[in-house]
Amino acid sequence: MGIRPVRITVVGAGRCDKATASIAERVGAEIARRGGVLICGGLGGVMEASARGAMAQGGLTVGILPGTSASDSNPGIIIPIPTGMGEARNVVNVRAGDAVIGVGGGDGTASEIALALKMGIPVVAISPPYSTEDVVLAESPEEAVARAFELLGAPTR
Amino acid sequence: MGIRPVRITVVGAGRCDKATASIAERVGAEIARRGGVLICGGLGGVMEASARGAMAQGGLTVGILPGTSASDSNPGIIIPIPTGMGEARNVVNVRAGDAVIGVGGGDGTASEIALALKMGIPVVAISPPYSTEDVVLAESPEEAVARAFELLGAPTR
Amino acid sequence: MGIRPVRITVVGAGRCDKATASIAERVGAEIARRGGVLICGGLGGVMEASARGAMAQGGLTVGILPGTSASDSNPGIIIPIPTGMGEARNVVNVRAGDAVIGVGGGDGTASEIALALKMGIPVVAISPPYSTEDVVLAESPEEAVARAFELLGAPTR
Amino acid sequence: MGIRPVRITVVGAGRCDKATASIAERVGAEIARRGGVLICGGLGGVMEASARGAMAQGGLTVGILPGTSASDSNPGIIIPIPTGMGEARNVVNVRAGDAVIGVGGGDGTASEIALALKMGIPVVAISPPYSTEDVVLAESPEEAVARAFELLGAPTR
Secondary structure (H helix, E strand, C coil): CCCCCCEEEEEECCCCCHHHHHHHHHHHHHHHHCCCEEEECCCCCHHHHHHHHHHHCCCCEEEEECCCCHHHCCCCCCEEEECCCHHHHHHHHHHCCCEEEEECCCHHHHHHHHHHHHHCCCEEEECCCCCCCCEEECCCHHHHHHHHHHHCCCCCC | CCCCCCEEEEEECCCCCHHHHHHHHHHHHHHHHCCCEEEECCCCHHHHHHHHHHHHCCCCEEEEECCCCHHHCCCCCCEEEECCCHHHHHHHHHHCCCEEEEECCCHHHHHHHHHHHHHCCCEEEECCCCCCCCEEECCCHHHHHHHHHHHCCCCCC | CCCCCCEEEEEECCCCCHHHHHHHHHHHHHHHHCCCEEEECCCCHHHHHHHHHHHHCCCCEEEEECCCCHHHCCCCCCEEEECCCHHHHHHHHHHCCCEEEEECCCHHHHHHHHHHHHHCCCEEEECCCCCCCCEEECCCHHHHHHHHHHHCCCCCC | CCCCCCEEEEEECCCCCHHHHHHHHHHHHHHHHCCCEEEECCCCCHHHHHHHHHHHCCCCEEEEECCCCHHHCCCCCCEEEECCCHHHHHHHHHHCCCEEEEECCCHHHHHHHHHHHHHCCCEEEECCCCCCCCEEECCCHHHHHHHHHHHCCCCCC
């Protein structure tokens, strides 16, 4: 992985229940604890919870936003990247990660997981809306992040 | 629909077996017979077969290409739109249609169907790799096109 | 050029005076008279005038729109391509043409002309806001279109 | 500016002479010294020199890459964002900055400066290939960065 930190893109719904948010927050926290950079779509729900979790652990967070304004970012985003490209920002969001972790989600998340698979980017997911034999399923946030780092050849700990 | 022709985006795998190609060709032909414009990703497999079917009926065909060269288009494309945007062209491809018809497919098609649903664009599909209650399933090419036109409020015939 | 029609992208400001609109309309008309497809950004000003000119001559017109709705198109657009990508649609707009013709314009047009040059796409322009030795300057609409077709190796008439 | 660091996008040619590289390196260094995040296209020339300068000062650097591989990044990029979108990545690159600083450059840089102006993003430039009254011209790297921060309302020092 060289000197660059591992980048993990977390995808999930822009609105979610508390249980899902809690999972996403733990995913973000674990990414940061392992020294990874969290990338997400920068908005609410799973994106916000995962960024909050990473930031609380001192991690770096990047939000690839659909709109034109950095101020659309959730409070956990340190580096907002407003694209003004709408849904097309999902392609950048997915491509930006060394791996993708999905947390629940609906059509948007299904689209991103399928896109990652099409691009050959490793996908780990908890309760995914779309899955194939190439998706690594995880039961817990910590397991999901551990599996993602393993897939990237990063040392386990 | 005004004076503008209905635009139907056909999505499916870039490589496919003969049976799937035959279905795609009939989808394209039926779109053209009904006066619709066929939009697709411009490459092989389902994209090529559907464009061939439409062209053979005198229909207009548009190919939204991932690469930078119009010459990447399959022979059925009359108006190539090279984007140079790679997979991000899928977003344009899906958005360009008044409706999306899926013919078989794998991860790429799943991504496009899910994206269309996220965007609120009507989806009709034959053997889709991803589906929800919002996807209208069809058994035959002609039924798929008929359902797509019905969803758009175009007169049946 | 094979059996596919020549595609010419016309770029210029979204709002313009009558004199500029008249020039743009004649550019569009001449493209259509020569059998070319007119591509533009689909909105007002030079885009609208050029599309109107082409449509009046029975030409085909494609609008690469920044927004998500085909109904944003000007009345001269037959095939709207809503991208939802905002300014990034300019890249598709420019890339879609075999050549680009600029009619007046400001920063947006300068950006598109410079982008076309960067991509190696031939540029002909009337009163361009940005120019280099690679831009072919034209005095009249008809000359601009003639030069564009010449650059593409299409037979003059 | 809140708690988020200021983001400055540096644009310029992918190949440049030593004098221009030296200027770009000093621009990057000054951005980092002021606590800003440097964003650039991630490749060579001005992009590489500015990232090297920022990294040497302990600054954070983001590279918005045209290709699909993070390994295309120059050595000064800490957070690569491979987009796979080709030239369309320029739109993201420009939009990502609170301000844009241009260092020399040709058609590509002209396109990005014009695009930033179209978007209403402040532009400071040294020897720009395209300029209007809205471009703030600077003589030295340190002045360019100072002016950019002033335009953003950040405290001078």
